[in-house]
Amino acid sequence: MMIEAKVSKLLSPHELVFESETIDESTLISDEILCKTLISAISPGTEVAAYDGAPPLRPIKAYPRLVGYCNVAEIIATGSSASEYKVGQRILTFSSHRSHFIAKNEEVLAIIPDGVSSQVASTAYIYHLGYDAVLNANIRYGSPVVVLGLGVIGLCAVSASKMAGGKVYAITNHDIPRRIALKMGANEVFSRNDIPVLKSLLGSRLADAVITTSNAWSDWEVALDVAGMKGKICIIGFPGRGSEDIPFNPLDSRYLYHKQLQLQAVGHAPENNDSRHFLKFNEKDNLKFILEEMDKKNIDPSLIISGEKPWSELGDVYKTLLTRDGSPLTFILNWDQ
Structure with a gap:
């Protein structure tokens, strides 16, 4: 044929x-x-x-x-x-x-x-990008998590963070993603003008994990600011992409050194488990799990x-x-x- x-x-x-x-x-x-x-x-x-x-x-x-x-x-x-x-x-x-x-x-x-x-x-793979961020962020039950940027991957990160037991706070300036994030279980959603309110809510602990999907340098500074001591910033976006100038020091010591932050690019997982089954959270097993969760209606992609x-x-x-x-x-x- x-x-x-x-x-x-x-x-x-x-x-x-x-x-x-x-x-x-x-x-x-x-x-x-x-x-x-x-x-x-x-x-x-x-x-x-x-x-x-x-x-x-x-x-x-x-x-x-x-x-x-x-x-x-x-x-x-x-x-x-x-x-x-x-x-x-x-x-x-x-x-x-x-x-x-x-x-x-x-x-x-x-x-x-x-x-x-x-x-x-x-x-399923779009959800996997958010899921991989949650796995790498080591979110525990009750961890305060901030998701910065509510495009489709940010929303998937909100969903996965909530399923992992996190107290999820999200940042967007747009009403439709805000409403969807709340349906997905976000505790609260803030505009970029309300970062002081978010920080007040988080308290001195701030966020254990920040998942950022944004390319804007201004959002990168927000991520550094809301991350707490020993916090982890998981990066699915591409900070500075399309920008010619860097308006501030993106590795400023008052954030990175003082708070001992960890920065990790996320989104890529090993393709398969290895022969000794050490790579348990690999791409194929993760996707099988996500499809099973979809089958159980625990994930709702219609959103x-x-x-x-x-x-x-x-x-x-x-x-x-x-x-x-x-x-x-x-x-x-x-x-x-």
Whole structure:
């Protein structure tokens, strides 16, 4: 069987195209599976930045580039050694926004439970980013936690922090994310003008953990300010990205040294457990757990999905997310439309 796949690609900032790619089922080797995308979710921070031409995070050629990595697909053919995977199963992978693809068995992140819709499952890795921050923050029952920035990943961090038992306080200037954070269990949500009120509420202990998803230097200073003695700042955002000037010392000793703060970049976990099972909180096991929590209705991704669109409208969705008209969080793409 020959398949004409549609593949989204950014040729340059704001220049999104859908290219055709021929896939020949007969070329499948033993450890490969052929997949048809059902739903893919947009990771706004990564994808919108690429669409708008933000500086790349790594020293690589920025364009042309594929976009997307939250893909739910149905297996439509398997190689001879794909005994773990069967035609008709739904799987989660890092495949980009595309209609069909071939993947190695080892590239499958998780098999999706029957009780979890493809729409819900497509957000699992976005939740994983927040979950990984919580794991690294070592949040304990009753720990005061501040989540700075309530985009989609910040909201997922709020949800995971609350489930871990934290007393969760969030910071945003936008009403829709504020209301969603409260639904997710945040104790209180503050605007950036109300940081003194937040600090008064936290008391002299301040925050045991700060999870920041923001790129703004002004927010970085807030993170340093609200973190308590021996506190930990978990960084999912990219402080200073797109800024030419640093308006203050980001490692000021009155914060970093005096409070003995720990700074940790988060979001990447080991792909698999090791042979001795030392890497218990690895990517694949974490995603399996998140999907199980979705199946139990303990995680409600409907709170972060602003809409479902046909795959052909990806460019328009990027523009909506870029302008933030209506405070959208993220969208999912339907590849059957």
